[in-house]
Amino acid sequence: MSKKSYRQAVNEALRQEMERDPRVILMGEDVAGGTGAPGQQDAWGGPLGVTKGLYTQFGPDRILDTHLAEISFIGAAAGAAATGLRPVAELMFVDFMGVCFDQILNQAAKFRYMFGGKAVTPLVIRTMYGGGFRAASQHSQCLYSLFTHIPGLKVVVPSNAYEAKGLLIQSIRDDDPVIFFEHKVLYDEEMEVPDEPYTIPFGEANVTREGEDCTIVALGRMVGFANQAADNLAKQGITCTVVDPRTTSPLDLDTIIETTEETGRLVIVDESHPRCSMASDIASLVTERSFSKLKAAPRMVTAPHAPVPFSPALEDLYVPSPAKIEAAVRELVGQPTRVAAE
Amino acid sequence: MSKKSYRQAVNEALRQEMERDPRVILMGEDVAGGTGAPGQQDAWGGPLGVTKGLYTQFGPDRILDTHLAEISFIGAAAGAAATGLRPVAELMFVDFMGVCFDQILNQAAKFRYMFGGKAVTPLVIRTMYGGGFRAASQHSQCLYSLFTHIPGLKVVVPSNAYEAKGLLIQSIRDDDPVIFFEHKVLYDEEMEVPDEPYTIPFGEANVTREGEDCTIVALGRMVGFANQAADNLAKQGITCTVVDPRTTSPLDLDTIIETTEETGRLVIVDESHPRCSMASDIASLVTERSFSKLKAAPRMVTAPHAPVPFSPALEDLYVPSPAKIEAAVRELVGQPTRVAAE
Amino acid sequence: MSSALQLPRETLLAAYTRMRTIREFEDRVHDEFSAGNIPGFVHLYAGEEASGVGVCMHLTDRDAIASTHRGHGHCIAKGCDVDGMMKEIFGRKDGLCGGKGGSMHIADLSKGMLGANGIVGAGGPLACGAALTSKLLKTGGVSVCFYGDGASNQGAILESYNLAKIWNLPVLFVAEDNGYAESTASSWSVGGSQTGRATGFGLPSREVDGFDFFAVYETAGEMIDRARAGGGPSLMHVRLGRHYGHFEGDAMTYRAPDEIANLRQNHDPLKIFKQRVVEASLISPEEFDAVDKKVVDDIAMTMVNAKAAPMPTEADLLTDVYLRY
Amino acid sequence: MSSALQLPRETLLAAYTRMRTIREFEDRVHDEFSAGNIPGFVHLYAGEEASGVGVCMHLTDRDAIASTHRGHGHCIAKGCDVDGMMKEIFGRKDGLCGGKGGSMHIADLSKGMLGANGIVGAGGPLACGAALTSKLLKTGGVSVCFYGDGASNQGAILESYNLAKIWNLPVLFVAEDNGYAESTASSWSVGGSQTGRATGFGLPSREVDGFDFFAVYETAGEMIDRARAGGGPSLMHVRLGRHYGHFEGDAMTYRAPDEIANLRQNHDPLKIFKQRVVEASLISPEEFDAVDKKVVDDIAMTMVNAKAAPMPTEADLLTDVYLRY
Numbered sequence A, B: 001m002s003k004k005s006y007r008q009a010v011n012e013a014l015r016q017e018m019e020r021d022p023r024v025i026l027m028g029e030d031v032a033g034g035t036g037a038p039g040q041q042d043a044w045g046g047p048l049g050v051t052k053g054l055y056t057q058f059g060p061d062r063i064l065d066t067h068l069a070e071i072s073f074i075g076a077a078a079g080a081a082a083t084g085l086r087p088v089a090e091l092m093f094v095d096f097m098g099v100c101f102d103q104i105l106n107q108a109a110k111f112r113y114m115f116g117g118k119a120v121t122p123l124v125i126r127t128m129y130g131g132g133f134r135a136a137s138q139h140s141q142c143l144y145s146l147f148t149h150i151p152g153l154k155v156v157v158p159s160n161a162y163e164a165k166g167l168l169i170q171s172i173r174d175d176d177p178v179i180f181f182e183h184k185v186l187y188d189e190e191m192e193v194p195d196e197p198y199t200i201p202f203g204e205a206n207v208t209r210e211g212e213d214c215t216i217v218a219l220g221r222m223v224g225f226a227n228q229a230a231d232n233l234a235k236q237g238i239t240c241t242v243v244d245p246r247t248t249s250p251l252d253l254d255t256i257i258e259t260t261e262e263t264g265r266l267v268i269v270d271e272s273h274p275r276c277s278m279a280s281d282i283a284s285l286v287t288e289r290s291f292s293k294l295k296a297a298p299r300m301v302t303a304p305h306a307p308v309p310f311s312p313a314l315e316d317l318y319v320p321s322p323a324k325i326e327a328a329v330r331e332l333v334g335q336p337t338r339v340a341a342e
Numbered sequence C, D: 001m002s003s004a005l006q007l008p009r010e011t012l013l014a015a016y017t018r019m020r021t022i023r024e025f026e027d028r029v030h031d032e033f034s035a036g037n038i039p040g041f042v043h044l045y046a047g048e049e050a051s052g053v054g055v056c057m058h059l060t061d062r063d064a065i066a067s068t069h070r071g072h073g074h075c076i077a078k079g080c081d082v083d084g085m086m087k088e089i090f091g092r093k094d095g096l097c098g099g100k101g102g103s104m105h106i107a108d109l110s111k112g113m114l115g116a117n118g119i120v121g122a123g124g125p126l127a128c129g130a131a132l133t134s135k136l137l138k139t140g141g142v143s144v145c146f147y148g149d150g151a152s153n154q155g156a157i158l159e160s161y162n163l164a165k166i167w168n169l170p171v172l173f174v175a176e177d178n179g180y181a182e183s184t185a186s187s188w189s190v191g192g193s194q195t196g197r198a199t200g201f202g203l204p205s206r207e208v209d210g211f212d213f214f215a216v217y218e219t220a221g222e223m224i225d226r227a228r229a230g231g232g233p234s235l236m237h238v239r240l241g242r243h244y245g246h247f248e249g250d251a252m253t254y255r256a257p258d259e260i261a262n263l264r265q266n267h268d269p270l271k272i273f274k275q276r277v278v279e280a281s282l283i284s285p286e287e288f289d290a291v292d293k294k295v296v297d298d299i300a301m302t303m304v305n306a307k308a309a310p311m312p313t314e315a316d317l318l319t320d321v322y323l324r325y
C-alpha cells in the first residue's frame, strides 16, 4: 500500500499485467513517444505521461507507438485481439471516437454475436474523457453513454486511483471488448493504493457513503463530487447513500435498486449531456423496478444539452458541481436551496 | 393528394426542394448511379431506388455520385453547408456512421457553438435504419439514440410517407444539421400524400390515437405497430393514446407529458437497443415531470441488448412487435396477457 | 504459361475444385435467391474465383484473411466448411455462425477466416491486426486483406497501407477491381491508380489479370513469400469481373449490353484455367468433367441439407453477445 | 531569388508584417502560457510562418482555408482579427468565438477561415466541401487544406485527395511537415512520401523548403492558379520546423539537443526573408525594424486588451447550440 496518483495507478496496472501475461501489448499515439526521433525514446508516455516508463521496461515489441490514424490502429487492435494478443489500445481522447468508431461499433463489439459465439476479442481501449481541463468542445466530452448503448461492449468508468487500478487489471483480463474511461482531471489525485495487483469485478457497484434520506448514483469524477455533497449535507442533517456503479455496462442495477428503495429517493450525477444518457438510463431502469418504493421522481444532474465550452468561466458552470448535487438532493428531500450559491 | 409510397414521398420532397432552391444538392454513393459506367446513367437512385430520377432532372452538378468513402463526402457536405450550399448527403445505412462520425459529432454539430454562433450549417444527412430486412448486424441498427445524445444535431424519425415528405422538406429548409432516419422496411408502404410541398415542424408530436387507459409513445416504424396494438386493444376495451414524437431532438415533451398525465400510464416503443436509448430518455423525462400523475412506472418496449441477428427466425423475435406492445399495455393496465403468443 | 506446368497435378486439381466449388455455390445461391428462398443482402463472387483461390492456395490455417461483403468465394478458398456456409446463408441454427451472421458475416477464425464484412474497407485494419499477432507471436503467419475497387478509397484501407508499412507487417493487400462499386465505375471513382498509391506509401505492387489463375497465383506467391520472410506488405491490383449484379436483385442497367456475355465467354477464369491445363496435357477434359460433376452433386446436397436444417430459436437470441456479462 | 524581386514592395511588406505578427503573437502567448495565464491546450506556429503566409498571400475572403490544432498562424495569415483571436485564447466574451472555442477552434467564416480544428485531419473533407461550394456556385474561390505530417496518415486526409481529384475540386493540400506529430518523427511515421502519395492519387505535387517564403509563395501560387482555372487539386509538401513544443508544456526531450537553436539560427523564415529582401535592396533594415516595432507594440496592446476583456457569463452558456430549437 502506498500513496499513488490515478496516473500512477493506471501505469502500474498496465505494468503488472504486462509482466504477468506476455500477450498483453500496448499501442497508441506516443504511448512511448520519440519513435524515429533523434532525442530520447520513451519521451512522452502519452500526452499526459500516463504510460511513461513502460517502453523502457518492455521495449518496442510490446509498447507500440502508432501513426496518427485511429481507424487503422484501433482496428488493428481489434484484429490482434481476435487472433491471440491481448491489446490495450489508447484512444487518446474519447472525443476522437468519431474517427474510428466503426472498428468498435461494428467490428470488435459484434464479432462474437455475428460469428455465432466463435470469436473472443480481449481488447481494451483506454481513453481520456471529461471536462474541467479547459480543453474545449472536441477534447472534453464524456460519450460513455454512446458506448453503453452498444451491445457487445463493456464500459468502465473508474472514479479514483484505487478503482482505476483494480478495474484496469480486470479489463485486461476480461475476454470481451472493454472501453476504459480515464478522467483527465483525476490524474493527479492521490490516494492509498495497494502495490500488488488486484481486480475489481465488473457489474458490482461500490457504496461509498451510507445514509437514509437519498441515494446518489454518480459516475467517474462525479463520485468524488457526490461524496463531497453527501458530506456537506450530512452536516445539515441530510444523510445520503452514494453509489459508484464503476461499470455502466454491465450495470449493477441491483445495488442501485436496493439502496434507492431504502432511501426512497434517487439523484443521478452524470457528467455527460442529458439526452439518452446514463442519467436517463439509470432513472428509467430504477423507476421501472422500484416505482412504488420511490418517494419522488429520480433527479438527474448532468451537463446541459450543449457542447463543452472553452472559457473557464463557462466550463465551470457547465460541469456538474458538488453544489448542484447538494441542491438537487435538498430539493428532493423537500428542503429547497435558496438562491443556488455557485 | 394521391397514393404514394414512403419511397416516393422522400423522392418527391427532394425533387420539390431542389426545384425551389438551387442551393440544395444531393450527394452520396450511387444516389444517381452509373457514374463512369458504360451503361445507363441514373441507374440506381441508391440501393433501394429512393432517389431515382433526380439525376435525370437535375443533372450532375446537383445530384452527385460520390466515391465510396464517407469521411470525405459527409465531411464535404458539412463544409459545403457551412459555406453556402444546402447539401442533402446520403449515408446509405446509419450503421456506416462509425466510419464518418467525427464529421458529424465534432464538426457539423459543433461548428455553431465552437465558433460562437457564427456558423450556419444547413446540412441534412438522410440515412436508412432499422430491422426486419434480414440485413444482419451491420445493416439493421437504429442508432438514433446516439445522435440524439449530441447537442447541435436535430434528429428526425418519420413514421410514414406523409410524415416523411413533410419532415424532409422541413429538414432541408432548416438551418441546423439534421439527421433524417428512413426505415428501410417502410419504403413500400403507401398512403395518401399531398402532391404540393408542405412542412411539418420539428418538436411537435403527432397524436395518432386517443384513448383513456394508456399512452403509447412510439418512434418511426414502431408508430404503425403501436397503432395496430391500440386498435386491437380497443376491441378488448382498453383505449390508448398513441404519440409519434416525429423528432427525437428536439423532443415534444409537452405533448408526451400531457397525454401521459391524462392516462396515467406510459409505454414507450423504441426499436433500438435498450441502454441509453430513446425509451429510457423519454421514460426518465416523463417521470421527472409527471411522477405524481403516474399510476405505474413507464414501460419500455425495445429490442434487446444484443446485435441484430440475421436469421429471420431470430430477427422476428428481436424487433418489437404489435403483440409485445399489446402485452406491455395489458400488463400496465393490470390485465396481464397469458403466455405471450408470439 | 510456364507456371501451369510447374504446379503439381494435385495442386492444379485442388485449385480448380475450389474455383468450381465457388462457381457452383454462387450459381445455386443465385437461383435460390431468385426463387425467393434466401433473404437479405447477398453479393456473389462468381467470375472472380481466380483471385480468391489464386491467393489462398498459398495459405494455411495459421494465415489470416479479411474479407468483404462479397465473401463466399474467399471463405471457400480459405477452407471454410461449405455446408456450414450454405446453412448460414439460409439462417439456420447450425450455420457457420449459428444463423446470426448470414451471407455478409461468415467467419471461421479457426481457419484464419476473419469474416466477411458488411462495412466496406473494415478488413484493412483487421488484417493488420492479425499480421501484428503473427509478427509478435512469431507464428510465421501472413495476413491477406481482400477488398474491392470501391473500398480502395476508404480511409480504413488507405491508413492500413501506411500502418502495415511502418510496422513492417506481413500483409498482402489484394485490391479486387471488378470495375464497379455498386453501379459506380472504378475508372471514375479511383483517382490515380492502385499501384501508384502503393508506391506512394512505399509498398511494392503489381497489377495482374484476375481472369488468369496463374498470374494471380504467381504474383501472390511472391508477395506472400516476401511478407513471410519479414519483407513487409505489398499490394496486388487484380482486374476481374463479376457475373452477377452488385447484390442479388440488381438490374445492372449501368453495365454495357454485352458486358456479361463477354465476361462469361471470353474471360471466365474457370474456362481459361481448364483450357491452359488441358493444352499442357496436365489434366484431361474427362478429369475436369469428373470434378465438375462431383462439385455439382456436392453443392446440390449442401443445398438440400441447408434447406432441411432447423432454424435457431428464442433460446439462441441472446447468447453470444458476451463471453460473460 | 528572382521572385523576391518581382513582388511589389507593398506585398513584401505585407507578407513580412503577417509573418512577424504571427511570430510575436506566438511568442507572447508562449510567455503568458508559461506564466499560467492561459488554460487548456495551446499549440504554437512559431517557426512555420512562411507556410501559412506564403499560401494565404494568394487568397482573399472568397477563398477558404481549413486549419488545424496549430491554427493561430493560419488565422492571422488569412486575415482574422488579431485582437479577437487573443481574446478567444483567453476565453473572453468578445473573443472571435465568444470564448466558447479557444485556441483550438478559432474560426471566422466571413474571412473564409473555416476553423482551427481539434481533430487531426478533419479539415480535409471540410476544405473539399468549401471547394464544392465554390465550384457549384461559381464563386471563383479556392480552398486550402493545411495539415501536419501526422495528419497526412489520417483517413480523412487520404480520402480527401481522392474526392478532390475525382470531383476536380479547386483544392490545395498543404502538408506542413515539421518533422513530428507530437513526439513521433515523420521520417518514421510517414510511409513512402507525401509527393509520391499525391502522384498515386493523380494529384500534381511538389516538395518545398518551408523556411523560404518565396519557395512556398511561388509553388502555392502556381497550384492555386491551376485550381482556380479549373485544373483541379494539387499537393504541396512543405518542410519546416516548430520553435516550441508540440503543445505548451512539452519538454521536447525527443528532439536533438541543438535542434531548436539550429532552427532559430539557421532556418528562421523571418530572418531568411529579411536577409533576401535587404540583399536585393528592396526594403531597408530600418523599414523592417519599424515593422517589428509596430508589431511588438500592437501585440502588446492586444494582450492588454485581452486580459482586460470581460468573461462570458451564464447567459452565454446555452446560446449558439442551434439557430432555433
Ligand SMILES: Cc1ncc(C[n+]2csc(CCOP(=O)(O)OP(=O)(O)O)c2C)c(N)n1
Binding pocket: B029, B068, B070, B092, B096, B099, C043, C068, C069, C070, C118, C119, C120, C121, C147, C148, C149, C150, C151, C152, C178, C180, C181, C182, C246
Ligand atoms: C462503409 C460502407 N459504405 C457503403 C457500403 C455499401 N456498400 C456495400 S458494397 C458497396 C460497393 C463495394 O464496392 P467494391 O469495394 O468495389 O466491392 P465489390 O462490391 O465490387 O466487390 C457499397 C457501396 C458499405 N457496406 N459500407
Ligand SMILES: Cc1ncc(C[n+]2csc(CCOP(=O)(O)OP(=O)(O)O)c2C)c(N)n1
Binding pocket: A029, A068, A070, A092, A096, A099, D043, D069, D070, D118, D119, D120, D121, D147, D148, D149, D150, D151, D152, D178, D180, D181, D182, D246
Ligand atoms: C484524430 C485525432 N487524433 C489524435 C489527436 C491528438 N493530437 C493532436 S495534435 C497531434 C499531432 C499532430 O501532428 P501533425 O499532424 O504533424 O501536426 P503538428 O502538431 O506537427 O503541427 C495529435 C496526435 C487529435 N487531436 N485528433
Ligand SMILES: [Mg+2]
Binding pocket: C148, C149, C150, C176, C177, C178, C179, C180, C181, C182
Ligand atoms: Mg468493385
Ligand SMILES: [Mg+2]
Binding pocket: D148, D149, D150, D176, D177, D178, D179, D180, D181, D182
Ligand atoms: Mg507535425
